[in-house]
Amino acid sequence: MFLKPKTKRNREIAFIWMLLLPALMVYLFYRIIPLLWNFVLSFSFWSPGKPFEYAGLYHYEEMLFYDDAFWTALKNTAVFMLATPISIAIALGLALLVDQKIRGRSLYRTLIFLPYPMMVVAVGIVWRWLYNDSVGLINYVLRSLGLIDQPIAFLESYSFAMASVMVAAIWQIVGFFMIILLTGLQNIPAHLYEAAVIDGARAHHRFWRITLPLLRPSIFLCVILGVIASFTSFDLIYTMTGGGPGLATELLITYIYKASFTLSRFDYAAAVTIVMFFLFLTLATVANRLAGGDAGKVDIAD
Amino acid sequence: MSLRSRIFTHAILISVCFFMLLPIYWVIKTSVSGENLFVYPPSIIPADPNMFYYVEAWYTVDFVQLFSNSFLIATLVVIVNLVLNAMAGYALTKHFPGKSLVMSFLLMSMMIPFHATIIPAYLLTAELGLLNSKLGIALPALSHIVCILLFKSNFEAVPSSLIQAARLDGLSEWQILTKIMIPLSKPAVATNIILSFIWSWNEFLWPLIVVRSPDQQTMPLGLVSFLASFEDTTGSLYAFCVLVVLPSMLVFLLAQKDFIRGLTSGATKG
Missing domain, CATH: 1.10.3720.10 (MetI-like)
Structure with missing residues (x-):
């Protein structure tokens, strides 16, 4: 539909999405994806250069029960x-x-x-x-x-x-x-x-x-x-x-x-x-x- | 209003303004005299105002570099914001399948403070190879949702008969946006420029994370590293503060009304 607009309406819709996409990309890459990434990170063991490893609630437990500085x-x-x-x-x-x-x-x-x-x-x-x-x-x-x-x-x-x-x-x-x-x-x-x-x-x-x-x-x-x-x-x-x-x-x-x-x-x-x-x-x-x-x-x- | 309550009102407002202005006055005073850094008790009016500390600040830090970094980034942010926000705002005045989805996507993004995304945003920028670059600093600020909504409501106020006429004259949708909508939405354009400039100019946390080398530093980073290397015992630090605050102050004073309208838009319709 986006590649081959046949009718006038389709062309208009393609045009609208073309106008929207650049702004939406900014929010996708600098709001939505980082938020999801944070979720994933918070449940894993990871530091730069190391592979991901599943950590479950490890960090949350540390934060809530052992970390006075957090409180x-x-x-x-x-x-x-x-x-x-x-x-x-x-x-x-x-x-x-x-x-x-x-x-x-x-x-x-x-x-x-x-x-x-x-x-x-x-x-x-x-x-x-x-x-x-x-x-x-x-x-x-x-x-x-x-x-x-x-x-x-x-x-x-x-x-x-x-x-x-x-x-x-x-x-x-x-x-x-x-x-x-x-x-x-x-x-x-x-x-x-x-x-x-x-x-x-x-x-x-x-x-x-x-x-x-x-x-x-x-x-x-x-x-x-x-x-x-x-x-x-x-x-x-x-x-x-x-x-x-x-x-x-x-x-x-x-x-x-x-x-x-x-x-x-x-x-x-x-x-x-x-x-x-x-x-x-x-x-x-x-x-x-x-x-x-x-x-x-x-x-x-x- | 009775004379007594009028005097009372003025008395309160004058004393509040006094408190608001005192720190500002004190900085300016010290930046031209350096007095109360060494002199105790401090004088109220500088005895011998001079530009010594401004000159010193100018030669101590690479002021031109800091200023041009901040200014280039702000310019990039302002221009891209205008283009992206106007385009998105225009698209949102139209009806198309998935419009409500886009609106809720935007409102959802609006509920995520940038500060809650700094770690992945940093990792992402590193993946893109844009750490320590002006583009990397500018990237997250390239569009502001409040400005998109501002364009949308400005565009909606353009009479539809005008758009119909333009269509009959054979203007394309793109030409309608650039030749009719944008020239008729000067307030939205002004607010967009002011807000995105001031936000970009004042931003501190993100450049602090992204910038590695002195040649990419922006004004606030320069100010902080100046503080770190010279402590707060030199008048030139406060001259530097004045110089850093000046551009956004000027923008604000020149365009007060638009700035305030931009910040309170949405709030006003509550």
């Missing part, structure tokens, strides 16, 4: 995910503010959004230096205000490292969430508010009864993007802490990177990847359901 990375990823609700709460407040008819609102929007398109590697390096204990701005401000006596080495401290990285992550993403929520706010029909005012609803009632429920798809879109960010925040961790001190800021993705590209344990790292992928899929599906099923139309691949 630490998993726990850290869950903690890192807490940055998402915090960012959303801040972003929602900001979106409500810049949605009002005030002077300079588009300037405010631009300035708050500004960190988002920045290269994360540069952002990480800059924040690392802001947290520095001898020359960092943050320590200087805290000491000038008399809040601390001794400088704190935030990123070398077991108690502060994770929170510090999360602050940098929130700083970068909050403007993006604000824009998403703002778009959601602007899609709420004004007559709903007018009707509520006529019915005598107070401002906070209007917020809880109209704004928040109608904003649900936008909020859960932010949730999905936040979940993705917590599974993919490699650049920030790599430049700010390298996963340290100890394993205090090790996330699943940095753990996968180290297991595969530092220790050459590709098979084991593939098993960790599979677990990460299914966790992500579960969380994204739940968030998507709660959003009313319409939040999936984003490029989560990036």
Whole structure:
């Protein structure tokens, strides 16, 4: 049918597939096949130059029962995910503010959004230096205000490292969430508010009864993007802490990177990847359901 | 709105903007003075701004090489993205057997974060003999699904009477795409260029895995190896940071609206 188009319709269909194929090939070779390959790898013993050997659940058993580092990375990823609700709460407040008819609102929007398109590697390096204990701005401000006596080495401290990285992550993403929520706010029909005012609803009632429920798809879109960010925040961790001190800021993705590209344990790292992928899929599906099923139309691949 | 609540709103927004801009200001300040790296307490306004650290950064790393690597890869990614996404987007405006299958294939691919595929993607790229090459770095980014969907919805908005007329005038399907559809979809083209450029420019993990030799390094890799060899005690590191961030910042500021529309497309219809 593709080689010898006889009728006009057949020729058209062949043409359509010709248009589609190049893009589909990209996804076949760099999404679908790698995912399946990961499955195969995770059930085998393999390292570069060695033959495949069936391993069954060996790697999964090791991961779940003997590998404390995996559990630490998993726990850290869950903690890192807490940055998402915090960012959303801040972003929602900001979106409500810049949605009002005030002077300079588009300037405010631009300035708050500004960190988002920045290269994360540069952002990480800059924040690392802001947290520095001898020359960092943050320590200087805290000491000038008399809040601390001794400088704190935030990123070398077991108690502060994770929170510090999360602050940098929130700083970068909050403007993006604000824009998403703002778009959601602007899609709420004004007559709903007018009707509520006529019915005598107070401002906070209007917020809880109209704004928040109608904003649900936008909020859960932010949730999905936040979940993705917590599974993919490699650049920030790599430049700010390298996963340290100890394993205090090790996330699943940095753990996968180290297991595969530092220790050459590709098979084991593939098993960790599979677990990460299914966790992500579960969380994204739940968030998507709660959003009313319409939040999936984003490029989560990036 | 009452005067008091207006003042309150401005006060909050100004202080938030202050926090957002402070790190940016601090980097720029240090990159032209180097001051607070050595001076304690740091000054707020640089006493003697100069370009010393920019010049130093320029001569310490092979800046031209890094920039041209990143730029060539980004250019390749942008051009191929435009072609592939426009073609696929146009195909998806038509009816054909297997269309729903293609759509679910795309949505499924969308649910696989690239980070969950790095190991096989690396092995595959090695099989292709493309490790340590610009093409190898560009390959996974050659198409973005969100951009395909953007083209699709832009093309669907083109009046069908126009397409009918073009057909009667004897234009082929390919000519309809290139002569009518694409010129009428400037917003989608702009968003495509911006998004694929910024994503390619900022990408770090994949080049980190694929690149082996310094001559293939991209900007973020250059930045990280600069950090590794000089630690963070030189002002030129922060001059380097400014230079690295500048291109994507410029693209963003020139095309803010398209950038934001691209990122929130899909979200807006929720």
